Amino acid sequence: MTQHPPTPEAPQVTVRGEGRLEVEPERARIGVSLRARGTDRTDVLATLTSRNTEAITLIKSYGEAVATLETGALSVTPEPARHGRGERVRGYQGWVHLSTELTDFTALGELVTRLADLEWTRVDGPWWSLRPDSPAHAEARRQAVREAVRRAREYAEALGSTLVALLELSDTGLGPGPGMSGPPGGGMRMAFAAESTEAPPALDLEPQRQTVTAEVAARFVMSPPAL
Structure with missing residues (x-):
């Protein structure tokens, strides 16, 4: 980049x-952990497969409200006997x-409740967020540029000068503010085994507003000030 050193004629x-910006979230992510226990490895795998299929089918039944659905880690671990010698397994x-993101928050409370009502199932979340291409990010950048121009003009006017040209504009950072929520440490956890055949009432979940920030640095040429 060509450097333009300041001079008295071009300060x-x-x-x-x-x-x-403070905006409403666009997505909510929840984590679902399915568990199975038993004395026979094959039976445990079969039970885990069945519960996994049941949970995936339930999530997919919400159609376009579900933005993403992903399977994470899977593990089957032997539990050693508490007493006795050797590699005894009890x-x-x-x-x-599983991890899923929803864009329809009216369905979120019902889905979370129905998932948590499945046997040996834990639900974590929700974690609220914006889409990577959310218009809120562009608006925050525009707001930052307008603020830079306003500040520069105020400095120039204080010297009896005016802005002549823009020399440089750089993005010094764009990211989520304090209101942008995500794992770890956020959301809620629910875990219990289903015993009742009645559908539980849907949770009333209030979306957490998101804070979007942007920052720019700008360098301007001014007309000679009237000192």
Whole structure:
């Protein structure tokens, strides 16, 4: 980049501009952990497969409300006997983890409740977020640029000068603010075994507003000030 050193005839001003928005989330992610235990490895695998299929079928039944559905880690672990010598096994324990994102929050509370009502199932979340291509990010950047121009113009006016040209504009950072939620440490956890055949009432989940921030640095040429 060509450097333009400041001179008395073409002084420069460098400022920062910040943009900050509070917006409603666009996605909610939940984690689902399915568990099976037993004394026979084959039976544990069969039970885990059945519960995994049941959970996936339930999630997919919400159609376009589901943005993504992914299977994470799967494990089947022998449980050693508490007493005795040798490699004695008293049973097996299996886990499979699912992760899903929803864009329709009206279906979220019902799905979370129905998943948590499945046997030996744990639900974590929701973690709220925006889409990577959310218009909120572009608006925060525009707000940051407008703020930079406003600040530069105020400095110039204080000197009896005006802005003449923009020399440089750089993005110094764009990212989630304090309101952007995600794992770990957020959301809720529910885990219990289903015993009742009645459908549980849907949870009323209030979306957590997201804070989007942007920051730019800008360098301008000013007209000679009237000092």
